[in-house]
Amino acid sequence: MKKLRIGLVTRREMKGYVFLLPWLVGFVTFFLVPLVQSVWYSWHDVKVTATGLKMTWVGWENYRYIFQQDTVFTEQLTNFFTDSVLRLAVILVFSLVIAMMLNQPLKGKGVFRTLFFLPIIVVSGPVLERLVNEGATAVPLIESYGVNGIVEAMLPPMLARPLSSLFSQIILVLWYSGVPILIYMTGLQKIDSTLYEASMIDGANGWISFWKITLPALRPMILINGVYTLVFLATTGLNEVMATINDRMFRSGEPGGGYGIASSMAWVYALSLGLALIVLLLITKERKGKQIAIQKTGEQIAIERMHAERARNMKRKGGKKHGR
Numbered sequence: 001m002k003k004l005r006i007g008l009v010t011r012r013e014m015k016g017y018v019f020l021l022p023w024l025v026g027f028v029t030f031f032l033v034p035l036v037q038s039v040w041y042s043w044h045d046v047k048v049t050a051t052g053l054k055m056t057w058v059g060w061e062n063y064r065y066i067f068q069q070d071t072v073f074t075e076q077l078t079n080f081f082t083d084s085v086l087r088l089a090v091i092l093v094f095s096l097v098i099a100m101m102l103n104q105p106l107k108g109k110g111v112f113r114t115l116f117f118l119p120i121i122v123v124s125g126p127v128l129e130r131l132v133n134e135g136a137t138a139v140p141l142i143e144s145y146g147v148n149g150i151v152e153a154m155l156p157p158m159l160a161r162p163l164s165s166l167f168s169q170i171i172l173v174l175w176y177s178g179v180p181i182l183i184y185m186t187g188l189q190k191i192d193s194t195l196y197e198a199s200m201i202d203g204a205n206g207w208i209s210f211w212k213i214t215l216p217a218l219r220p221m222i223l224i225n226g227v228y229t230l231v232f233l234a235t236t237g238l239n240e241v242m243a244t245i246n247d248r249m250f251r252s253g254e255p256g257g258g259y260g261i262a263s264s265m266a267w268v269y270a271l272s273l274g275l276a277l278i279v280l281l282l283i284t285k286e287r288k289g290k291q292i293a294i295q296k297t298g299e300q301i302a303i304e305r306m307h308a309e310r311a312r313n314m315k316r317k318g319g320k321k322h323g324r
Helices: 007-043 061-068 070-101 107-122 126-133 139-144 148-155 158-170 170-177 179-188 194-201 206-217 219-235 240-249 259-283 298-323
Strands: 044-048 053-057
Touching: 007 044, 007 259, 044 259, 061 070, 061 259, 070 107, 070 170, 070 179, 070 219, 070 240, 070 259, 107 179, 126 259, 179 219, 194 206, 206 219, 219 240, 240 259
Parallel strands: none
Antiparallel strands: 044 053
């Protein structure tokens, strides 16, 4: 009887599959099965009884109820995305500014990195909820001068509400900048310093170097930070949409409650978040062949004229030599 011989490459592949097996089991058991189950629940009217779950097929009726009768969920969903646009912009800009400051040759940079990243570790779960209830996420100066009242009086409600929500939790929003700061710093440290030196020799100032060198090099980091921040805001415990879905899940037997409605809301929320991520990807996607028009400084124009004059003189000298 011949022995089965297994090659070296096959044995290595088998070892890889063995190490991958626990993850595959966990993925199928704790992610794929509940995912398919939630889709099945969203097409049923699910009621919890003493003998188990009683499901009645309703098709797309749960989704129709969400958009046609349930005004609370749709309003919260709209508010979440309007708030996220402002918060995402503030977090990305603030974290980029701090990362560029920390990337400078400073003493004790590790201490400052720790200070900006520490809220992400400490402020989570019940601690974060307690701080929000105590009003510790707002700037007292904004409340004392009535900035929210001024904003609500001067702007329409569609714009005033997101701005007021941002001002009332501005410290909380800035606390979310810890991870984006570290990601930006990773990208900044990979930029070759000779690019900045060459741009300075050509007469570019700091502003032009930022738009032509720093920002294009950080485009992948901006996308990563945008995806991370949006998903983090969508899954945080302070999100009203998540709270509504959890509340409806345990209101079985009531109108607009139960596992069926909650599963439908979860899928609408997930698909809306997926569309938002696609839009973010399209915005941050690099456009080939399109250059940013930047106004040149007087010094840069003078240097370019000097180079052009030198080139013309060299051509004239070359023409005279050939003529001789």
